[in-house]
Amino acid sequence: MSTALPVRADLVGKTPYGAPQVTDAVQLNVNENPHGPSPALVAAMAQAVAEVAGTLNRYPDREALALRGDLAAYLSARTGVALGVPQVWAANGSNEVLQQVLQAFGGPGRLALGFEPSYSMHPLLAAGTNTGWVAELRGPGFTVSAEAAVAAVERHAPAVTFLTTPNNPTGTATSLDVVRAVCEASAGMVVVDEAYAEFSALPSAATLLADHPRLLVSRTMSKAFALAGARVGYLAASADVVDALRLVRLPYHLSAVTQVVARTALAHTAELLGTVEQVKTQRDRIATELRALGLTVVPTESNFALFGPWPDPAATWQALLDRGVLVRDLSSTPGLAGWLRVNAGTETETTRLIDAVSDLLRGDPP
């Protein structure tokens, strides 16, 4: 970034989010669902877009009421918690939801707290909204204990605390006891980022919403729902929290096209979530087969796994790419030296990964 520009002083020297995009490799680096929509779903989406295309001279429903209703129905069915439109908010990916949360509840003079290593966008969103960022390191096995989390909240008095479960990039889940303890200790907002919840057996923090008015549960359609390209994230919280987010959202932030595509996907929930078991099978296969090759794989409840340790992770990342497989090098992240992360692919893609790692360990040329 040119230093000649009068960019905000607090942004100088920061690096944008930037997982490499290499389209001619097997792409296992951004935790997507590898299964594309079925021809029937593609046709349904095309039909829905065609119907809305004739109305694109008009702004979309600013409150996305129909979509929020569908999301509320999905989340209620999934978690057993009765949620309606007033308790559910949607935006362009959960990244935008989280940004709105920090716009509404963070900002200058306020702190956000996270337990790292965790999702790298949380501190970037804090920076973008001029919210201070403070991180505590996770404990053994990348876990967060109630004692450590409560002590951190008491020490920093954050306006917003992030708990990510299952956590990215470690795959570790955090129990509801910890969430409850953090809510009880916090005067600020507590965001449970459940982007990967559908891959885990643990109950959702949505089950705690009734008792904790400052709790927010954020979710996405980018992972289990296999809809990363449509950019739809959402959140469940009290109606007051949703009203606060409406103060900072851009008018008409969710396009009419986005809204109908997401609604069509939700109408095909059974088909889309039908891929979750296949993804989990490949994730477990990665763990079993890489361990059989002598590597350590961190136990995971998500659709990805950390594997290593590698003496030179950057060289291993490149060597895997030379073999046509794109994984994520997070080894420069504090606490992750030596580790690479890979998400489960289709069976064929996962075989490519395992073969590539095995070739590499044998010293075979690409």
Ligand SMILES: Cc1ncc(COP(=O)(O)O)c(C=O)c1O
């Ligand atoms: C923990 C976590 N939260 C949120 C997101 C953002 O996802 P999206 O903006 O696609 O909903 C991601 C994406 O990787 C993630 O890993």
